[in-house]
Amino acid sequence: MFDWRWDFVAEIMPRLLWATGNTLMAAGIGYVIALVLGLFLALGQRGSNRVLTTILREGIEFIRSTPLILQIFFVFYVGPQFGLVLSPWVAGMIAIGLHYSCYLSEVYRGGIESVPRGQWEAATALNMTRWQTYKQVIIPQSLPFALAGMGNYLVGIFKDTPMLSVIGVYELVHTANAIGSENYRFLEPYTLVGFIFLAISLPTAALVRLFEGRVRSKMGMN
Amino acid sequence: MTLLEFVAQYWPRLLTGTANTVALFFLSAALGIAIALVMALMKLSSYRALRWTAISYIEIFRGTSLLVQLYWVFFVMPLFGFTIEKFTAGYLAVGMNIGAYGAELVRGAILSTPRGQWEAALAINMSPAKRMWRIILPQALVNMLPAWGNLLIELLKGTALVSLISVADLMFEAKQINGSTFLSAQAFGTALIIYYVLARFILTPFMRWAERAMARKIGKA
Amino acid sequence: MQNLVGYPLELTGEDTPMVRFTNVRKSYGPLVVLDDLNLDVAEGEMVSIIGPSGSGKTTVLRMLMTLETINGGCIYVDGKPLTHMPKNDKLVLANTRYLRERRADIGMCFQHFNLFPHMTALQNCMEGPVQVLGLSKTEARERSEELLELVGMIDKKDQHPSRLSGGQQQRVAIARALAMRPKVMLFDEVTSALDPEVIGEVTNVIRALVSQHKLTMLMVTHQMGFARDISDRVCFFYGGKIEEQGPPADLFGNPQKERTQKFLSAVSEAI
Numbered sequence: 001m002f003d004w005r006w007d008f009v010a011e012i013m014p015r016l017l018w019a020t021g022n023t024l025m026a027a028g029i030g031y032v033i034a035l036v037l038g039l040f041l042a043l044g045q046r047g048s049n050r051v052l053t054t055i056l057r058e059g060i061e062f063i064r065s066t067p068l069i070l071q072i073f074f075v076f077y078v079g080p081q082f083g084l085v086l087s088p089w090v091a092g093m094i095a096i097g098l099h100y101s102c103y104l105s106e107v108y109r110g111g112i113e114s115v116p117r118g119q120w121e122a123a124t125a126l127n128m129t130r131w132q133t134y135k136q137v138i139i140p141q142s143l144p145f146a147l148a149g150m151g152n153y154l155v156g157i158f159k160d161t162p163m164l165s166v167i168g169v170y171e172l173v174h175t176a177n178a179i180g181s182e183n184y185r186f187l188e189p190y191t192l193v194g195f196i197f198l199a200i201s202l203p204t205a206a207l208v209r210l211f212e213g214r215v216r217s218k219m220g221m222n
Numbered sequence: 223m224t225l226l227e228f229v230a231q232y233w234p235r236l237l238t239g240t241a242n243t244v245a246l247f248f249l250s251a252a253l254g255i256a257i258a259l260v261m262a263l264m265k266l267s268s269y270r271a272l273r274w275t276a277i278s279y280i281e282i283f284r285g286t287s288l289l290v291q292l293y294w295v296f297f298v299m300p301l302f303g304f305t306i307e308k309f310t311a312g313y314l315a316v317g318m319n320i321g322a323y324g325a326e327l328v329r330g331a332i333l334s335t336p337r338g339q340w341e342a343a344l345a346i347n348m349s350p351a352k353r354m355w356r357i358i359l360p361q362a363l364v365n366m367l368p369a370w371g372n373l374l375i376e377l378l379k380g381t382a383l384v385s386l387i388s389v390a391d392l393m394f395e396a397k398q399i400n401g402s403t404f405l406s407a408q409a410f411g412t413a414l415i416i417y418y419v420l421a422r423f424i425l426t427p428f429m430r431w432a433e434r435a436m437a438r439k440i441g442k443a
Numbered sequence: 444m445q446n447l448v449g450y451p452l453e454l455t456g457e458d459t460p461m462v463r464f465t466n467v468r469k470s471y472g473p474l475v476v477l478d479d480l481n482l483d484v485a486e487g488e489m490v491s492i493i494g495p496s497g498s499g500k501t502t503v504l505r506m507l508m509t510l511e512t513i514n515g516g517c518i519y520v521d522g523k524p525l526t527h528m529p530k531n532d533k534l535v536l537a538n539t540r541y542l543r544e545r546r547a548d549i550g551m552c553f554q555h556f557n558l559f560p561h562m563t564a565l566q567n568c569m570e571g572p573v574q575v576l577g578l579s580k581t582e583a584r585e586r587s588e589e590l591l592e593l594v595g596m597i598d599k600k601d602q603h604p605s606r607l608s609g610g611q612q613q614r615v616a617i618a619r620a621l622a623m624r625p626k627v628m629l630f631d632e633v634t635s636a637l638d639p640e641v642i643g644e645v646t647n648v649i650r651a652l653v654s655q656h657k658l659t660m661l662m663v664t665h666q667m668g669f670a671r672d673i674s675d676r677v678c679f680f681y682g683g684k685i686e687e688q689g690p691p692a693d694l695f696g697n698p699q700k701e702r703t704q705k706f707l708s709a710v711s712e713a714i
Binding site: 165198 | 281282285286287288289290291293294297298301375378379380382383385386393396397400404405406407410411413414417418421422426
Binding site for chain 1: 508509510543546547549550551553555557558559560561570571574575603619620623
């Protein structure tokens, strides 16, 4: 029916594995940016400054409802128009980190809001400061709720890294494209890339679920 | 060049691009919803073969990238003898991808319908198909509509990827205009705004309206 | 908000009450919850607050715990203003820092316990002393274990709240509040969320507190028998005001006002 060539697989595998490293690095860096920036966005939205809150909300909505691929192009191409040239990696990390920080800020916000009001009141009755209340009472309790979302977006950011290929980041899909056009063979590279994604994202998702369960039972929340 | 001048000059191309994006959206949404329903019911089935087919489908499409799936459909499927035109390949890939995510929403909503509803339907001797169609699904639909709102926005965003196989959607037009004029801020900025308007001011209000209408229909509001 | 004129900056003298509400008013928009409330609670006194729902009784406690702001008047605790602070010989609305300082005098137990679910019973009790009072872990542990002993929960000290019954959770919550060494303890319907058979274990703890410690206590309750047994004074709230108050024997035995009589007879019929 079609010819799958194992010798070709063996030939291209080293290049794909090297590209897998780049994909993982892109996902990792992007995720760290998103985790940290997302927390600031979430706490900024809970502040008392109405103007800031509104700007943050609308900005987050804007980024969440427009395509990441378009944002990647925007960040990469708009800079040079104004004399600021960003390398593909820098532009890609800014775009993907910012995009996912908006999703994570919603995860954090949902987690914080899932903590019952009585917990805030009990903390007040114990005369805790706002910071102590967040640190000791609210964040530990919102973590189990937030973990599921955080894990989903870890896998999500990993699966979205192929979009970085469009501005020339040498991740998996970019490499598969290159292999395909050099050899006029697309079956093996694209299929292998698919398997590599499955081989990483399915176990990661399972590990995240396991970890979530651990945290929940450790905190006595089952 | 200001944004207004830019739009004045390039609006015909932006408009056809938007029209193609909207067409892709509807086709892939229809496909995605159908797949979601079928896969959810299969995953809940008591036949192991059906269950495992659905599980494999869902895990494969949720475990890999939409872009990889799109390239696979467009570049690899022809090797199996299915040559697919690029527009079709575009909405097939996006629809199949969304269908996998949607299946989990449908399944979750069906499972969260209170057990008493099943029992009551059984007690008046409804057939299993009737129970699902008349009693469970309407209630599940109301529960899952908000999540579908988010998923459809993801779908709209996902359609932008078809520009990478040269389907002339909004994203593609923006890229072409950028390539010939180097007015990146205007080209990509306008496209971003159009996507935002579609998602925030058309799709979201429509879904809210649908949620209210459905809730009223089953007597929840 | 409002600066107060004509209110003393401090209460002095022999008969200074532990808690004083002076012309306190609370409303949510047009809905007046408390209307010009005046109430003194002496040091070591146990005051029960009863009344129909919506009469503002819980609001009294929540304002005293500073969980609600007030719209008029002033609350004093231990002679010093709580809701306001002295500034240039006037009383102005208290800021966060002042509130934190004054709040240390007050402890509260809630209807739904509000234990921290991610901490064990012992950790719940140690949390405030360590984080807020700055005690060493050893001191805090000693103090908490002593209190858990007092409420009969020492053998469950390493359990999370989810593993405890409602009555057990409420006893831990009482220990947690006491660990902060408050001068005033507030009990807000602490038995209302409990199954009937475990109410006794909580009321017995409160009974022990009343007989053995010189704590000032305010309690909102629906358990008339319990209020009658242990209170020094009972206040009947109706429509945001104190309709009638007095020693339990008088208020329950010989109520003067018609509304009090109606309420008490309705409650006794329900039993």
